[in-house]
Amino acid sequence: MRKWFILLLTTVAALGLGWGFFGENGFLRGQSNTGAARAQTSPIFTTAHSSVGEAVRHFFGIRSEAQQPIAYTHKAHLDRSITCDTCHTGVNTGPQARIPDIRDCMECHEFVAMDKPVIQQITAMWERGEDIPWQRVYGFTDEAHVRFNHAPHIRADVECSMCHGDVAQMTVAERVVDHTMGFCVNCHTQRGASNDCLTCHN
Amino acid sequence: MQESSTATTTNGPAKWGMAVDLDRCTGCEACVTACHAENNIPTVGANQAAAGRAMHWIRIERYFEGEFPDVHVKFRPVLCQHCDNAPCEPVCPTYASSHTDEGLNAQVYNRCIGTRYCANACNYNVRFFNWFNPIWEKPLHLQLNPDVSLREVSVMEKCTFCVQRIKEAKIDAKRDARPLADGDVKPACVQSCTANALVFGDLNDPESAVSRLSRSPRGTKLLGDLGTQPKITYLQREG
Known part of the structure; x- marks a missing residue:
């Protein structure tokens, strides 16, 4: 009975750790972490890591892939x-x-390849006064x-x-x-x- | 591009040093303010300062002489002396405190593990420990100098002779294919000194302003008899 109890506890702990490290907001996942967002809204600027996860990622050099808003080729x-x-x-x-910001794009794309959907997309952003993040x-x-x-x-x-x-x-x-x-x-x-x-x- | 990156008016690497004319120093502390702005030095607040944790890479020491009302005040700016025989260097277990080819007493933050041996060994009290992660209230963080990295908790920091300005001057000189001239490099304290009490330059160049001042008969070294061989020469007051 005791043996099964220990096995159950071990399984729960392993699942917890796995979720912590590899889950959606886990240590080893990228900037989906709320820490970066918290640092943005915080009234102070500090060299401290915004979360334990961020510190671990920096220590091991783990970086998330950049997610670009537009598939720029x-x-x-x-x-x-x-x-x-x-x-x-x-x-x-x-x-x-x-x-580059959107002005650099529009320098050419006001005149070039305006029929492409992605160019129409950034032209719309440009007209709304937005930049490409x-x-x-x-x-x-x-x-x-x-x-x-x-x-x-x-x-x-x-x-x-x-x-x-x-x-x-x-x-x-x-x-x-x-x-x-x-x-x-x-x-x-x-x-x-x-x-x-x-x-x-x- | 194979040529030496440290071309100066002399051949070979420079030896950066400073001369401080105590007759000229008015104790205005413009150098202290400029240093804080240039090097992203955090302020720690009244409580921590009272606990001796304030950080000033350069400070003005005041000495009062005589009895009131006949009092004379003497000022002395004290910063890292960049000793040739620096007591802080041999005690560092990680070689974070080390000497560069140009005679700078370098502090490599990446290597520093915060033993604080160097601050203990320093005779001039010019090394400062980050007891906490520094904090800037937004939007004050926007005035941080991008050329200087921010030091985090448990790292020792000190005057660098504004090495970022030395590097920039060297890069500019190389771009223009000219040797580095005397006066091209001005640390923030030297630049801001209204009385021109601080003079910075290459001690290997015998004609540089700092070399000429260092040879002055008024020249003394701070705690020079300890054998630390400081690269800062203080010109004693005549008045």
């Missing part, structure tokens, strides 16, 4: 000899490669303390695809390269760039 644009920095402006002048694909966590600057890399002739994969063959951008410290340090060593801690972390 990088391939179709890059095939038409548009370059990365046409839309991701600022990449050769400053730290950030900007995520793109999600970031790459990026470092706060506790990585990395301060990355795009411009010097571009000037050193590092190809975009080196760190971001062959985006020219992708529809929505996927995270195909892991930006681990080893990845950065290898390239810095090969190219004779500084490997001082403060080069990236400050």
Whole structure:
């Protein structure tokens, strides 16, 4: 009798843990977690993790896939000899490669491919004064303390695809390269760039 | 791009240092304010400050001399001295506190596990521990400097000589294919000093303003007889 009781307890505990880790709002699932939303609405800004789950995910480097609002096809644009920095402006002048907003899209799509349903969709958004809520694909966590600057890399002739994969063959951008410290340090060593801690972390 | 990234007016890496003219310092604390803004230094509130947990990477020490009404006040800005023989470095079990090629006494937050040995070893009380996760009331978080990372709980922090500005100046110099000139790098405290009491630059360049001031007969090192070899020279008051 006692044996069956222990077995039952173990099963319940395992199910609970499984749900906690893999369930809809679980530790190991992405930003569906309410923690991020709570951080948005909170009246204070803090470096503390918004939930235990977020801390665990950051510690193990677990990230959810970005869910883009529109199935933007990088391939179709890059095939038409548009370059990365046409839309991701600022990449050769400053730290950030900007995520384009709807004005960048409408610069061309006020005149180009207006019969496509997805273009009509963003034209409607544009007329309503809305922006496209793109999600970031790459990026470092706060506790990585990395301060990355795009411009010097571009000037050193590092190809975009080196760190971001062959985006020219992708529809929505996927995270195909892991930006681990080893990845950065290898390239810095090969190219004779500084490997001082403060080069990236400050 | 194989050339050295640390091209300065001299060959080889720079050796960053500072000179502080105590005759010029008026104790206005503009440097303290600028440092807080530049480096995202949190304020801890009155209660924690009373418990000795306030964080100021640079502070103005006041010394009163004489009896009222004939009182003289002397000011001395104290920040990390970036010692060449730094007592904080050998005690760190994780090499979070280490020396860079350019003589900066670096604090690598990623490595720091919060033993606080370094703060214990420092003679100048310029290392600060994050006892809590820092908090900014919204929308004050919008004024945080994006070039400087935010330190979380259980991490030690200290003056970096505004290394983000050093890096930016080097990147700009390389973009323009010119050597880094004296005065290209100005930490926030130096930039904000209305009396020009603080001078920053490359000590390896004998012609830089900071080198010339450091050779002044008025120059002294703070607690210099301890053998820490600080890179900040204080020019003693004449008046």
